[in-house]
Amino acid sequence: MTVQIAVIDDWQDVAREVVEWSVLENVGEVSFVHDYPADNETLAERLGAYEVICVMRERTRFDEDLLRRLPKLKLLVTGGMRNAALDFKAAAALGIQVCGTDSYKHAAPELTWALIMAATRNLVVEANALRAGQWQQGLGGDLHGKTLAILGLGSIGKRVAQFGQVFGMRVIAWSENLTSDAAAEVGVTYVSKQELFEQADVLSVHLVLSERSRGLVDAQALDWMKPTALLVNTARGPIVDEAALIKALQKNRLAGAALDVFEVEPLPEHHPFRTLENVLATPHVGYVSRQNYHLFFSQMIEDIQAWSVGNPIRQLT
Incomplete structure (x- = not known):
């Protein structure tokens, strides 16, 4: 049969x-x-x-x-x-x-770095402006000398940390299981959770979704971040408290977010992430x-x- x-x-x-x-x-x-x-x-x-x-x-x-x-x-x-x-x-x-x-193993880290680069240099806005017949809309940001904060230094987090080091960034990391020795082995500085969020110029999420990590990036963590910081999530949507992130972005308490994952996928039609000007969003293509x-x-x-x-x-x- x-x-x-x-x-x-x-x-x-x-x-x-x-x-x-x-x-x-x-x-x-x-x-x-x-x-x-x-x-x-x-x-x-x-x-x-x-x-x-x-x-x-x-x-x-x-x-x-x-x-x-x-x-x-x-x-x-x-x-x-x-x-x-x-x-x-x-x-x-x-x-x-x-x-x-x-x-x-390389697809997700490469997409993560593409989002970091695109968001930092405002590439989508600039490319769309050029297509519309315009020229040089604003000032892009810089990565060299800035602090890359890795939330979860597993296989993907380590690869993203390496990218940051190549670009001349200071790289720090924290997770509940991470030790200073394990971080030092890959040239990364171990910090506390609060220090991770406070010192980040770019904070990139690389945790496995679990009951322990769900909602870990909450309103308190977002409040710790600099108003000039960028949050990047290519791991899983529910690790970040979506409502808290939307509120922070609407009030410009963060410079922006680059997101490939969401609480509900596909992303609902009228979701704020589709329209917020300080959000660069892609449709969960990190592994695609x-x-x-x-x-x-x-x-x-x-x-x-x-x-x-x-x-x-x-x-x-």
Whole structure:
């Protein structure tokens, strides 16, 4: 019997082109579904026929209710080895295997630095002005000699710290698990949480979303920051208290924010981040690169092939 395989969350409709899915012909039939997430009833109707579903990071939420509405589902494959939108406990209880993939480690740090550069030099405004027949709208900022504050010095945070060092910035860092010795190993100065926010000219968020990190960048932390500072978030939206950030930006208590992640994605149509002049916002493209997608989808295929012969790999449940 042919296994029905769905590739969902393909909002750009690019998955079929990035890798060669025909290698799964001896396993089953692959369908590409690039609709946005919906309510569980709609999702159950859309996905009820599939035994294998490939998902992209945290775009569609698979909670216990939805998983119970999908009795044919046997395998979930996610891009990356972490996905907060999947209820792993419920999947295990229902006998649904969950497998992941590796990630291309350079995509998110490179996007982070692109946002820092673009926001600092006001590149979007200047480029749009030129297209409109205008010339030199204002003064860009500078990075050399300024302080780059890293909230979370993991693999991505370390890479961004290296970029800052190359640009002649002083780099400081803090997280609840970070030590001064670990920071010093990569040439970074360990500071307290309050010092991190107070001293930052650019503060970049690089934490994993957890109950401990949710809302960590709150109104108090934003109040500590200089009115000339830039906040950058390419990690996860809920790490920053969105309401507090909007208020700070509206009152110009911060120079600006460069954001790739949001509390609700896709970003609602009339959200303030779409119109605030001191916000540079991109639609969660930190991991959306050709090389990363090729890695995700090629390893999804490997996961399906291994599962089909009873030897699952990269298991998350």
